[in-house]
Amino acid sequence: MSSTGPQRYAIRVRGHLASRWASRFDGMALVPQDDGSTVIDGPVADQSALHGLLRTISDLGLPLVSVTPSDGPAHLSRRTP
Amino acid sequence: MAPPLLQSKYRVPGHRPGTVTRPRLVEALAAALRTAVTVVSAPAGFGKSTLLAEWLADLPADTATVGWVSLDKRDDDPARFWGYVLAAFRAATGVGDDALGLLASSPSSPETALVALLNDIGRMPRDLVLVLDDLHLVTSPAVHDGIAFLLEHRVDQLHLVLATRADPPLPLARWRARGELLEIRAADLRFTEQESAAYLNGPMGLSLSKHDVATLDGRAEGWIAALQLAALSMRGREDVGTFIAGFAGDDRHVVDYLAEEVLARQPEEVRGFLLETSILERLTGPLCDAVTGREGGRARLVDLERANLFLVPLDDRRQWYRYHHLFAEVLRTHLVDERADTVPELHRRACVWFTERGDTAAAVEHALAGGHVDRAADLMERAMPAMQRERREAELGRWVRSLPDEIVRVRPVLGMAFVGALAQTSEFDTLEQRLAEVERAVRPDGGAWPARVPPGLVVVDEDGYRSVPAGLEVYRAALALRRGDLDAAAAHAREGLALTPASDDLTRAAAGALGGLASWSRGDLVGAEAAYVESVAGLHRARFVADVLGCCIALGDIRRTLGRLGDAERLYRWALGLSDPAAPLRGAADMHVALAGALIERDELTAAAEHLDTARRLGAHRGLPQNPYRSRVAQARLLGIRGDLDGALALLEEAERVHDGDYSPEVAPVPAVRARLRVRRGELPQAEAWARERGLSPGDEPTYLREYEHITLARLLLARRDDTAPALLARLLAAAEDGARAGSVLEILVLQALAAQARGDVPSALEALRRAVALAEAEGVVRVVADEGPPIAALLRTLPKHDPAHAYGRRLLAACAGVTPGPALVDPLSDRELDVLRLLGSDLDGPDIARELSVSLNTMRTHTKSIYAKLGVTSRRAAVRRAHDLGVLPRRR
Secondary structure, three states: OOOOOEEEEEEEEEOEHHHHHHHHHHOOEEEEEOOOEEEEEEEEHHHHHHHHHHHHHHOOOOEEEEEOOOOHHHHHHOOOO | OHHHHHHHHHHOOOOOOOOOOOOOHHHHHHHHHHHOEEEEEEOOOOHHHHHHHHHHHHHHOOOOEEEEEOOOOHOHHHHHHHHHHHHHHHHHHHHOOOHHHHHHHHHOOOOHHHHHHHHHHHHOOOHHHHHHEEEHHHHHHHHHHHHHHHHHHOOOOOEEEEEEOOOOOOOOOHHOOOOOEEEEEEHHOOOHHHHHHHHHOOOOOOOOOOOHHHHHHHHHHOOOHHHHHHHHOOOOOOOOHHHHHHHOOOOOOOOHHHHHHHHOOOHHHHHHHHHHHHHOEEHHHHHHHHHHHOOOHHHHHHHHOOOOOOEEOOOOOOOEEEEOOHHHHHHHHHHHHHHHHHHHHHHHHHHHHHHOOHHHHHHHHHHHHHHHHHHHHHHHHHHHHHHHOOOOOHHHHHHHHHHHOOHHHHHHHHHHHHHHHHHOOOOOHHHHHHHHHHHHOOOEEEEEEEOOOOOOOOOOOOOHOOOHHHHHHHHHHHHHHOOOOOOHHHHHHHHHHHHHOOHHHHHHHHHHHHHHHHHHHHOOOOHHHHHHHHHHHHHHHHHOHHHHHHHHHHOOOOOHHHHHOHHHHHHHHHHHHHOOOOOOOOOOHHHHHHHHHHHHHHHHHHHHHHHHHHHHHHHHHHHHOOOHHHHHHHHHHHHOOOHHHHHHHHHHHHHHHHOOOOOOOOOOOOHHHHHHHHHHHHOOOHHHHHHHOOOOOOOOOOOHHHHHHHHHHHHHHHHHHOHHHHHHHHHHHHHHHHOOHHHHHHHHHHHHHHHHHHHOOOHHHHHHHHHHHHHHHHHHOOHHHHHHHHHHHHHHHOOOOOOOOOOHHHHHHHHHOOOOOOOOOOOOOOOHHHHHHHHHOOOOHHHHHHHHOOOOOHHHHHHHHHHHHHOOOOOHHHHHHHHHHHHOOOOOO
């Protein structure tokens, strides 16, 4: 169990999401990717918060691709408009 | 709670119009009737419920009975969950009152109700299909344990069908390996191209080309909810081809894209209605009117259902609906995105509507969701008494935990509910802190409890406020008991009883039970008796009948130890009268066993055996935790009296294996009961081993908790003719008399009589016997005396006719084990004759006997002749044998 405060996570789902969905993910960034997926990126308070996020993803029927600890949004390739 | 809403929870959904039939999956589901468990597992919008509804609608009525439970997130609590399952079962079959009664009486341990349910299913002529829909909403391990329990003890008729978005934490792999699991998963549920074509060009009334169908199906990946949204977007559209191309060429999440399309095509008032009512988990016309502030909600819902806008009817009368989960998510997201500032007000309106309807649970949820925490706190506080009465403390605890701490801290009544929640999760350190905080808030200076609510604190339930001081003492008693500080526990409980308002039955019951337990463990049986009486009265008035039965086990034990067998027996009969014989409560078996124990003591052995049989017939699930061992100990006692010592020993060994003291002090430990039987069988080495193991010695200071063991030790010492027995018995007697334990006094006196008799001190033996007989007669006790058999019979026979103990002594004599009650000696032997007779049984010759008794040989001969005459014999050997047969002399070992 970690005691070092919130950890950042990057959760990748298939499909792009309109930015309005950010409110459903507690202010995390929704970063559309060129491969048609979206990375939901941001700090997650603890394990139960992470499971809560995964549950929201399941509620929305979003196909889950991966969940990884993240260093921050910088390395994510943002799709150019 | 509104009845239609309740019934909608276990309504079997009909076949939905506008859906396509799926013969391949219905055929696959036929195997569900041959397997224990069917899991239909796939994400939202894959048509799980629709498929099950289609399958069940086509199932011939004589194949199986169907029970269905539509779960929601509030069902994540064993009592509520199983309440709905049992209600669904009863709705489907017309039976199940028994199980529902058991669940209502002990909601925290549903296993007993599940056993009753399994028994009911086992008696059904047909199979039962039990569907648990949306099982993913239930995450509580306690509920999953219950489902696993149901399947571990499954009867052949039961087929469980679990529809869920996520595989439940159940041993699926094990069932799969045993071939007892049927799985229908997302890959099976996806529409094939053919099904997509049938759906889009059938019920949805489109006429799409094969190519268009393939494009849509490929983009939606057979996801039914997506295809449904796509169809809605295309209906009435001229440019279907453009739409399909646009959809296929977009990377957006299909539901996000399509729902936006569908929403954009609705007239503004429909769109507004959809968004505003999306905060509701369930919809009905008047509720929608209240939330939107406009009329016509009912007509609007009917229109939406007709337009296939993801509205699922929850009852046959079209009163309650819900949005399809996936669509509801989209609607809520749009609502928050476009009109975030209106959301709190929408929840407030829903909260008011549910409050007026008396559905506090829904009202609380809307108050919390809308951020109206004070309103939520008010609602909780008002709902507390009813929830405690209905055993919904777990739910109450979850509510209070969802409130911000600063709200709870200024509300002492809710603070106590929070303390209750902490007790349930065993967070005792925090609990102690919160108790101190509640006390400091109400009386900062530690003075008298203020009758009026101090400024700064919020109280809406005045009665609840008056119960706070007593509640604090009750929790302090529980904490002290947990620490093992019995004196403090008893003191807090007493204070709690003194502070409890007259109308607060539950606090009275809790204080009484805790005080009773603490006093009992301290050996203060008089105090314990009084406390348990309060507890039983409180529980009875609060209609917690199963708990009354549990408390009566303890109260009966205490009364018997106090020598009040009659009061104990009346208590058991009263308690049994509370349980309906047609649907006996859990604990009824315990009362029958307890009653059997009392009847054995009275030597009413046939009636006792009948009660033990009744207890057995009621089944293990009608027994409280102590019943398995207690029923065996009682049965062993009965066998022992009837002379089957081997059978008794075997039962006691079993009793030891199944022993569960259920937090009661262990005042008659099974190993000690067993040691007594060893003594009776003459197996002294085994009994000695027990005494060594228990660290018992004749010089021990008597304490109540070890009294039973010490009396057992005294029995062992007597059998060994150990001369430390009398001193031990004298100290035990003094302690028992000191504690007013007349039941123990009686037993000790019997042993003292035997000890005195063994050392030839007949006057002392008779004095102890007279006292014992008087005590026994007062309560109609027989066995504790009669079990001693020939030795005690010999003493009883010496009671002269004019003795006050003579009449009851004859009754006891008749019950003595191994003694033929009649024809007793017409003319009893005198004390002197008994002395002579005892020596006639030895190896001494005539002159030696005379010397031993300091009489002349002639006097000795006169006694001998008189003995022969009274016994009707002519030789010394025959006299001794006859004396043994009559129990006048103890048998030689």
